[in-house]
Amino acid sequence: MTRNQAPVLPLEAGTLPLAGVRVVEFCQVAAGPFCGMLLADFGAEVVKVEPREGDSLRQWPPIRSGFSENFASLNRGKRSIALDLKNPDALELARSLVLEADVLVENNRPGVMQRLGLGWDWFGARKPSLVYCSISAYGQTGPRASEGGFDLTMQAAAGVMSVTGEADGPPVKCGVPVSDFTAGLYGAFSIASLVARVRAGGLGGQIDVPMFATTLAIAALQTSEYFGTGDNPRKLGSAHPRNAPYQAYRARDRWFAIAAGNNRLWQAVCDVVGTPALLRDERFANPSLRAANQLALKDLLDPLFAQRDAADWLADFARAGVPCAPINGYAEALADPQTEHLQLVRPMTMPGGTDSLTVVCPVRLDGQPLPVDTRSPALGEHESELRARVRSAPASDDPIAPLREFVVAMTKLVERSDDEPTLIAEGRELLARLVARDDWLPAAFAQPDPRHYRQYLLHADPLERFSVVSFVWGPGQKTPVHDHTVWGLVGMLRGAEMAQRWRREPDGRLVPDGEESLLQPGQVDAVSPSLGDIHVVSNALPDRPSISIHVYGANIGAVRRHSYDPQTGQAKEFVSGYSSATVPNLWDRSASIRSSTANAGGTGR
The missing domain is CATH 2.60.120.10 (Jelly Rolls)
Known part of the structure; x- marks a missing residue:
């Protein structure tokens, strides 16, 4: 460490940015659980309230020793309690958990939490500092608010499927559930922002995260193209509407991708491929012209790329400074040396004791990976502990x-x-x-x-x-x-x-x-x-x-x-002096202790 470098302290769970923040999650499947998991990764204590049958994601394969790998991948570091929220006692317990928490996150259809007695209308007046986040298909208000939705229908409604796939092919969804996880990211960011406001002395509040809106919001390039031209953006497969060569190509043995996003990189491509004449071709003189003529350019490059293996092309492009990559499967991506360097894959023990692996938080703080708790909870695993915590909370005989x-x-x-x-x-x-x-x-x-x-x-x-x-x-x-x-x-x-x-x-x-x-x-x-x-x-x-x-x-x-x-x-x-005739004795807990002793069968003096 040089004289001007700040010391780097080891990251521990108690020093993470959201340490001390309590979250109660009423969520199932993907968007809400992903939001809750992000908060847990950054130090929050997350209690997952599930129906008696559990989050439906627990049934998604692959199932190992009775537990879902999919569920574990989105619910690490959480505690679980299973409640029938239509039962008055369970409802009271859920309310108590929220009232002692800082954040509530839910991804039910609008109106469900209100009908259960767990809506913002109930909590807002009783706990103004509460951060209440609702993730839903179309938002809490508006003509489509009552509709449900999943990642597929959100990609369809928000335009993603119209620009995904080959130009002459049928509609294709993004293989990663981008609408689910985008909503979860927006939710977690908004929650952290309001937690910062509360910590600064402000109020909590209600956050409305519509999956439809967040999916539209990340399509900034597509929506701006429409606003600027009046034309719907088109499907281009792996190609780019404003740059070329910027897509996937097939080498002799497999597919790879290059991204020559400017004239310097275009010259480097021509140098590697051995096509100096293309630099003088007016059709390819700048990025806009290359994009407009990218089909012709692809027809010229395809036969050349087919003459060598992808590894050879990738090595040459890398030496020339052209961004490039093989088209990996997840097996290859997880085995990449950079994945190992970033410590992305960590051991995970499933609730039944089965050992597995998981990809953890990709963000580093002060150059260090986050100390993520990779264990996922069994259904209702922490119910006794959480009930005991609520019972031990200050009661009416200890009002101050x-x-x-x-x-x-x-x-x-x-x-x-x-x-x-x-x-x-x-x-x-x-x-x-x-x-x-x-x-x-x-x-x-x-x-x-x-x-x-x-x-x-x-x-x-x-x-x-x-x-x-x-x-x-x-x-x-x-x-x-x-x-x-x-x-x-x-x-x-x-x-x-x-x-x-x-x-x-x-x-x-x-x-x-x-x-x-x-x-x-x-x-x-x-x-x-x-x-x-x-x-x-x-x-x-x-x-x-x-x-x-x-x-x-x-x-x-x-x-x-x-x-x-x-x-x-x-x-x-x-x-000024004081108006008090007496002062409350903050330290006298004898009444509450006597009460608890009597309830436990003890005797008084």
Whole structure:
């Protein structure tokens, strides 16, 4: 490693970009499972919820020792639970799994999840941070939304089959299920994008991935050709509409392909083949002319290529710098030295214990392959574990568990770093998770006062490195113009807030600076002296209270701050104090422990 090179740390599952992200997948066959597998490859924990009979892909051959190789290739690294979602108990379990997760991905027909009670309409209000991704044939809305579809029909409807195959042949689909996997890729990319938004303090949301649309979207060259000419693109076999020679040719023993996409490569082809006269032929003077006359060009090259074996042509073209390749089967492609170098093929143990192989994630991070978990789950393999996890989740006798978990996480954060940008960035993510649900704030700390807003202390770090408060607004209430002398984070729990920044004029007056900003449930904003933060905050709702949760980099009730007279700019020092008569004891879990002990047959004191 040179002095200027950054150290390369070994990749481990816990350091992958999506580590800590929980995904619940309600998917079958290809598009949705492929999406879920991509998320698992990058570190997410993916729970696959299957019907009692299992994902239908489990029945696809080849079957070895009772388990499908096809299923294993798209479901590695996942956990499986089998549920009859029409059963109320199973539905409640599925909902609980989603409510403790970050992402839901499903590939049912539109309306199915809603009818089951698992739609975005049910989860959106209860968990605003949830990323909800639906993959379907034609999308969630529109004249064809109710139609189903498979890869074949999507390739047909979206135009792929019209440009695939020989010019005089029947319609041909792409041999790889491109529509399925394109939708899965768009789904995974969109999910990762919204997860990044949530981690930055924003809301989750609903993602609609129509296979028809994603298949059209990757046909950018074909659709732009139609927009530019008004003509439907044509089938050309392996040839290219704008370049030649750029297709498959038959040598003496087998097929191979060359791609001479510019004049320099065309000259190299002529040098290798020994046809300098073609360089002077006006029909082939530039890429457009060669494409227009590619049938004539092919007729000239075919007899020459048939005189030698493909390996000889490929060696000569490679030395000349012409992109070329044999037409491999998958056996040859998997045996390619580059496949071995990239470590694409890894051992895989099937659920029944049979050893096999699989192609893993092709992407490298920092020059290293991802540490992919190649094992696929047996049907319902993790049901006991997942049911136990839901049962052990904080129950109603521990209502402030989310707050306690937040305090523990913030304490670990301030112990690890005192860097303000780090505290704001990572604290923002923690606070976003806390305010994503509105079922934990005790009623005593949510009471408005008709005279003025209230600031209830929820927790003060013993070393005063941070404090947590609930800010409760009555209708129409607002703060004076004030500043912040320590960093802070504001997460909207209930209702909405408006914030208006102010700036100082040369004559000392304070005037509004820019537009008011609106903070809605689940959203998080930051304040800090380094942001030049002088502002007024108000309840955005004229008819009901609003509540936000604030985290400050000190014991905020004891911090000296300033309020300002906007007309003169004169500052007046104040110390806010707290409205709390009591503070919740975050550490007393005796009631929940006693309850669990009693349920287990234990005795009290």
